[in-house]
Amino acid sequence: IVIYGDVPKKKENVVYLSNHQCTADWIIADMLAIRQKALGHVRYVLKDGLKWLPLYGWYFSQHGGVYVKRSAKFDEKAMKKKLSSQTVLGTPMYLVIFPEGTRYNPELKKMISDSQAFATKEGALSYFHIDL
Template identity: 35%
Template structure:
């Protein structure tokens, strides 16, 4: 892992042009990643969830985390080694093998995947869980996977979500249960249209008008 000081405002990020070879390499990485995800969700996870759950929730979680981490470890390899993408970490150091609450901006649709690069280096790749919008639970195959992995689905309405969060997080009270809980307060990925809507709402209710991120939900 490369740890650097934060980028200065006048820093210029280098972007490589898209070539047919790079495009093909990216498509191959995506196909491998999605196909293996299907295999893990359909064939491996049910054994850990249904079989071990009857004996011990703790051991069931360990088994699911093992398979989940094994699959996720392909992402840093494909992303950094095969696709030749340089990942730079800066800022405060996160302790190894500790329970962590991760709060991140949501600039792109794949921000949640970049956290895997960090979790791998901290020995917590299989234990990362996300608080996500409930509509994602309806995705074919992957929605089932999110439930197996115990991701927390919210409606983005506090009067509903307060009880949901309390019920789900209460099952992780044991400090021996490893946990990296990831939260994207903006609730959705960033784009110009969403930014304008966020700014309009902020101005109407007297909240700070943000320019580079969305108003937290």
């Protein structure tokens, strides 16, 4: 993995929005946070089913993770409450979101090409470029 780009001089809030293409995607977000000495400030938006994973489910909840149900209507009020409890502390936060909510499946190749086409159409920008 090669990461390049300018690292901000001071810690700042980051919204890390990415396609979810492999199981290790979260590691890349952590690698960027480490470069800014902010690993302990990473917060994830996670699918609701992950809260039942032993140890991890509890850990992410206790450390500012936000669980969302893909099949239910988005609960904006709950999301704002959880995130505001983090921002009140005044600590910079890396908020990691994988909006597709699922990893790349080689049998569904159209999913990634559709996602890339949408990002191109909407003019998605990235601060860092990451080559895998």
